Amino acid sequence: AQSVTQPDIHITVSEGASLELRCNYSYGATPYLFWYVQSPGQGLQLLLKYFSGDTLVQGIKGFEAEFKRSQSSFNLRKPSVHWSDAAEYFCAVGVGGNKLVFGAGTILRVKS
């Protein structure tokens, strides 16, 4: 069965520090992979996606993610975190028919 694992429930980083959020997926075919961000009281906003091609994808707000097939991973990174990045981040895999299977999310806290 398809699944997405985000091992870190909470992560706290200092403003200006680098960030990496982990995501592992289980899916039999070539995956479509996504990172969405949810700010408090808001809906989800697409940060970036991977469909094919270059395994390092760039997204909005300075985020990037790298697809590693051998590790079934799609980790999200940002070189320098801003206080406005505090939110919850969801990794998802597209499993066909536009259906998304989400991970449980990682809450990012940014300390000044």
Add this chain to the structure above:
Amino acid sequence: DTAVSQTPKYLVTQMGNDKSIKCEQNLGHDTMYWYKQDSKKFLKIMFSYNNKELIINETVPNRFSPKSPDKAHLNLHINSLELGDSAVYFCASSLRDSGGICTFGSGTRLTVV
């Protein structure tokens, strides 16, 4: 101009009541979805409609009935509400061949007391 709008934003109701949540999108998308986010923040798809046709129907109690009068609207009606239905319900939309690129509404927080 809100792309995907849901009403109401908050809904508090008693067990046993029937309630509806409305969703509208002005993006010209042809596919709409309902997702449920439970208290542990797990997001799971419930339904998907493409041009008013039901495409995805996950294992959801039949007390939940989606209705799509046209491709810009997808409403969710819930009968005989239970405590366990308390959650945040997100509407989303996309083009059919988007591969999963969805635009989400801001959610409806349903509390059943």
